[in-house]
Amino acid sequence: MIQNYLKVALRSIFRNKLTAFINIAGLALAMMCCVMIYLFIRDEMSYDRQHRAANQIYRVTRNFLSDDGTPNLHLANVAPPIGPLLKNDFGEIKVLARTVNFGLVMGLEENGKLEKNFSEDHLFLAEPGIFKIFDFQIVNGDPAKALERPFTVMLSRKSALKFFDDVNVIGKRLRANNQFDLEVTGVYEDLPTQAHWHPEYLVSFTTLENDNIYGRKNLETNWGNNSFGTYMLLEEGTDPKKVEARFPDFLNKHFGNYARANWGVPADWIASKSTTLFLQRVTDIHLRSHLDDELEVNGNINTVYMMGVIGLFIILIACFNFVNLSTARATKRAKEVGLRKVVGAFKGQLISQYLSESVLIACFALVLGTALSFLALPWLNSFTGKGLSLNPVSNWPLFVGLVAFAVLVGLLAGVYPAFVVSGFKPALVLKGQQGSLRGKGTIRKVLVVAQFAISIVLIIATAITFQQLNFLNTRDLGYDKDQIVTLPYYDELEPTYEAFYNELTKSSQIKNASRSSRLPTGRLLDSNGSPLIMKGDSLVSSNITTKYVVVDYEFFNTFDITLAGGRGFSKSVPTDDSLAFIVNETAAEQFGWKSPGDGVNKDFNYAGTTGKLVGVVKDFHFESLHQAIVPLVFFPRKNGYNRIAVKIAGKNVQEGLAHVETVWREFLPKRPFDYQFLSERYHQLYDSEQKQSQLFTIFAGLAIFIACLGLFGLAVFNTLQRVKEIGIRKVLGASVPSILGLLSKEIVILILIANLLAWPVAWYFMKQWLNTFAYHIDMNLAAYLLAAVAAILVALITVSSQTIKAAISNPSSTLRYE
Numbered sequence: 111m112i113q114n115y116l117k118v119a120l121r122s123i124f125r126n127k128l129t130a131f132i133n134i135a136g137l138a139l140a141m142m143c144c145v146m147i148y149l150f151i152r153d154e155m156s157y158d159r160q161h162r163a164a165n166q167i168y169r170v171t172r173n174f175l176s177d178d179g180t181p182n183l184h185l186a187n188v189a190p191p192i193g194p195l196l197k198n199d200f201g202e203i204k205v206l207a208r209t210v211n212f213g214l215v216m217g218l219e220e221n222g223k224l225e226k227n228f229s230e231d232h233l234f235l236a237e238p239g240i241f242k243i244f245d246f247q248i249v250n251g252d253p254a255k256a257l258e259r260p261f262t263v264m265l266s267r268k269s270a271l272k273f274f275d276d277v278n279v280i281g282k283r284l285r286a287n288n289q290f291d292l293e294v295t296g297v298y299e300d301l302p303t304q305a306h307w308h309p310e311y312l313v314s315f316t317t318l319e320n321d322n323i324y325g326r327k328n329l330e331t332n333w334g335n336n337s338f339g340t341y342m343l344l345e346e347g348t349d350p351k352k353v354e355a356r357f358p359d360f361l362n363k364h365f366g367n368y369a370r371a372n373w374g375v376p377a378d379w380i381a382s383k384s385t386t387l388f389l390q391r392v393t394d395i396h397l398r399s400h401l402d403d404e405l406e407v408n409g410n411i412n413t414v415y416m417m418g419v420i421g422l423f424i425i426l427i428a429c430f431n432f433v434n435l436s437t438a439r440a441t442k443r444a445k446e447v448g449l450r451k452v453v454g455a456f457k458g459q460l461i462s463q464y465l466s467e468s469v470l471i472a473c474f475a476l477v478l479g480t481a482l483s484f485l486a487l488p489w490l491n492s493f494t495g496k497g498l499s500l501n502p503v504s505n506w507p508l509f510v511g512l513v514a515f516a517v518l519v520g521l522l523a524g525v526y527p528a529f530v531v532s533g534f535k536p537a538l539v540l541k542g543q544q545g546s547l548r549g550k551g552t553i554r555k556v557l558v559v560a561q562f563a564i565s566i567v568l569i570i571a572t573a574i575t576f577q578q579l580n581f582l583n584t585r586d587l588g589y590d591k592d593q594i595v596t597l598p599y600y601d602e603l604e605p606t607y608e609a610f611y612n613e614l615t616k617s618s619q620i621k622n623a624s625r626s627s628r629l630p631t632g633r634l635l636d637s638n639g640s641p642l643i644m645k646g647d648s649l650v651s652s653n654i655t656t657k658y659v660v661v662d663y664e665f666f667n668t669f670d671i672t673l674a675g676g677r678g679f680s681k682s683v684p685t686d687d688s689l690a691f692i693v694n695e696t697a698a699e700q701f702g703w704k705s706p707g708d709g710v711n712k713d714f715n716y717a718g719t720t721g722k723l724v725g726v727v728k729d730f731h732f733e734s735l736h737q738a739i740v741p742l743v744f745f746p747r748k749n750g751y752n753r754i755a756v757k758i759a760g761k762n763v764q765e766g767l768a769h770v771e772t773v774w775r776e777f778l779p780k781r782p783f784d785y786q787f788l789s790e791r792y793h794q795l796y797d798s799e800q801k802q803s804q805l806f807t808i809f810a811g812l813a814i815f816i817a818c819l820g821l822f823g824l825a826v827f828n829t830l831q832r833v834k835e836i837g838i839r840k841v842l843g844a845s846v847p848s849i850l851g852l853l854s855k856e857i858v859i860l861i862l863i864a865n866l867l868a869w870p871v872a873w874y875f876m877k878q879w880l881n882t883f884a885y886h887i888d889m890n891l892a893a894y895l896l897a898a899v900a901a902i903l904v905a906l907i908t909v910s911s912q913t914i915k916a917a918i919s920n921p922s923s924t925l926r927y928e
Contacts (some may be wrong), residue, residue, distance in 0.1 A: 129435050132823045134475045136816045137519065140428035141479030141512070143812060146490050147421035148508065149498045154409050157304045157396035161245045163343055166204075167392040168350060170196070170340040171401060174385050182655055186401040188387070189333045193340045195364050200356070202348040207239035208315060209339040211405060213598070215781055216311065217285040218273045226273055229598065229784045233311040234339075235318055243343045249277050251296015257314040263292040264312045266300045286313075288780050303497060306395040307339075307405045331372075333365055337403070341392070350389045358382035402633055410798065420809045423564045427813055429519060430557040431820030436468065465521060472520030476512060493801065555860055561817040562864035562905070563871075566897045568810035570872035573893035575803040578880065581887045582796050588730025589630055590670040593763060594788040595770060597754040599625055600781055604749065610777045611664075614756060619766035621759035624668040625751040627660035630732050631791040634659070634740065654700045656693075656741040658716070659732070660750040666692075666727060668757050674698075675707030676725030679746050687746050689721030695729045697741035716743055731885075734795040738884035755788065814901075818908040821857070825909035853913040857905050865898045872897075
């Protein structure tokens with residue numbers, strides 16, 4: 111019986127090659143997309159799940175509150191005293207370990223010279239408990255003892271091979287910042303890509319106790335330095351919400367007492383009203399955490415949802431094609447069904463036969479779709495930067511799932527046509543009557559509308575994403591980001607910085623250079639509370655939460671930032687290096703000044719220093735356009751700089767860059783020349799949006815292509831059904847344009863209905879996406895009208911080959927037997 115079903119199914123497929131090709135191609139493309147999307151989603155959902163106790167590992171985060179109690183700043187890290195105090199007060203904490211990320215230059219000293227010298231950003235000082243919390247695979251060394259002594263380090267396999275070309279390196283030494291040596295005590299395997307951090311060096315945390323590096327007193331009392339990652343492993347069965355509920359009392363007890371004793375806050379000051387602590391499951395960090403000072407760029411759970419929905423959309427479109435073409439072909443098989451029923455075929459047998467055809471087509475599509483997936487995988491890995499694999503051995507659940515999926519799709523897509531076909535009445539169909547299909551193709555029309563509604567949503571999303579990206583790239587940022595080279599700033603440059611600056615700027619290739627604690631395109635993480643401003647004869651609190659940037663005299667000139675009032679910092683004013691402040695327009699506005707210059711030359715107290723407000727600069731976008739412009743305070747200091755910005759003049763950027771490198775080598779011969787263009791940093795801010803735009807374009811194109819495959823098949827069928835009608839109309843004098851209009855009118859109406867359904871859906875979701883930007887385009891009808899016109903044109907072009915052929919055909923060839 112099964113053999114007979116397969117034989118008949120194969121004959122039917124080869125007899126109807128066009129329909130079979132359309133079904134197989136559409137399903138294969140849809141399955142390829144689903145495989146790619148599945149691999150992407152599975153990878154995104156697997157972050158930090160390689161640890162055996164992953165569901166019990168939490169990170170402590172810290173939120174700061176404004177005076178009115180609203181959240182102001184949420185940091186991924188906390189102050190150093192918090193970790194040990196939590197471990198002491200909470201018995202539910204099984205293990206706790208602190209880490210802190212440092213950017214250092216690591217070198218290998220041989221024969222008195224640094225033979226290898228690299229800037230390293232993935233260096234962490236960590237407490238030994240980190241190996242009890244996270245499952246590191248140890249290559250050699252004892253993790254229980256490797257980080258006990260100060261000035262010891264464990265290396266990742268990558269770092270060990272980079273410096274020593276070997277992993278058996280215990281006892282060897284590396285030179286850190288050309289200041290002290292670190293003894294290698296072990297090697298561990300690199301953490302997989304699916305981790306929220308990738309330490310390449312783990313230095314013993316006790317190294318920080320050295321007073322020349324950080325100092326034990328700072329570790330015990332510095333509540334202001336929130337740069338320490340604090341991880342804990344909770345006892346099994348512990349409710350993290352109950353632990354979290356006790357954090358306010360914890361803060362009031364420890365932080366409150368410390369602040370009252372050392373910072374002079376009032377006796378009734380409540381610590382938990384200015385800051386709060388949270389527990390964050392480590393498996394949530396990658397997709398559900400976008401805090402300030404994250405260790406690495408995280409993914410986004412909304413992207414995962416979006417990809418899943420797109421995959422569902424595409425497979426639905428392909429299944430709709432299947433159902434449409436199968437039901438359309440049903441009338442062609444009416445006489446076959448009638449004959450089978452006359453000779454004794456039961457309805458169940460007919461259903462089984464047509465379901466077997468449907469499943470067989472789905473299986474052919476599975477084979478083709480899998481082959482296409484192998485071809486598309488390198489592109490996906492290049493696009494996402496991942497290392498996804500389709501290895502049948504390691505991915506056997508995927509392949510088992512694909513087979514089950516193909517069978518299920520075949521059954522679901524074929525069940526309706528099978529019941530329709532098996533329901534034909536022999537008495538009617540053998541007389542040549544076509545009344546056995548009721549509803550005049552209503553189901554097919556509904557499915558065509560659904561297909562194109564989905565496609566139109568994707569077209570609109572693509573258009574709006576493109577408009578927003580163009581807005582991001584062309585908006586006036588308030589500063590000049592082009593031809594600016596950024597470099598790290600090292601403390602040893604401080605004594606010779608003036609000579610360094612003069613040597614840089616003596617070349618006509620260099621327009622200017624400056625130092626600052628942070629650069630535009632970076633995050634403003636520091637918050638120094640509210641400034642005090644002279645009002646009358648006294649300093650009063652402004653109740654305005656501000657952020658600050660330490661800058662030198664040339665910062666505003668280097669970035670072409672315009673003054674709105676007052677003056678810039680000047681070397682000719684001796685007190686400017688310690689007592690002068692500049693704010694931005696947003697700060698001036700929130701201070702209540704009617705014009706930016708109203709506060710100029712007034713006494714200004716910030717971070718405990720009372721000086722003069724010498725100027726106000728026009729607002730500029732320091733952070734990405736996702737964030738609103740916040741009140742900013744700028745001031746120069748003799749230290750506190752982290753970055754250098756060099757503005758290259760003229761068009762020959764390479765010559766300017768070569769001059770910068772020459773000067774760098776002269777003043778910092780032991781530091782690697784690591785540079786980045788500010789424009790590159792800016793574009794990286796919107797890397798996820800750029801990829802999202804490309805994904806929308808690709809998937810919208812595939813969705814429309816699959817929908818058009820089905821539409822083409824329906825056009826062929828509908829034209830064949832109306833050949834005689836067209837012939838009669840031509841005999842009666844109908845023109846070719848009128849016949850084209852007749853055949854195209856129904857398609858146009860269906861696409862217009864699809865637009866009416868798609869527009870509200872697209873508007874809602876794109877409005878939500880645009881609201882993630884503080885500055886964005888205003889949606890207008892252009893994108894929606896473009897989608898409507900594009901969908902109609904694509905549909906008309908798809909069916910035009912058949913409609914034109916039918917319209918210009920000779921009536922005599924179609925009516926000769928009538």
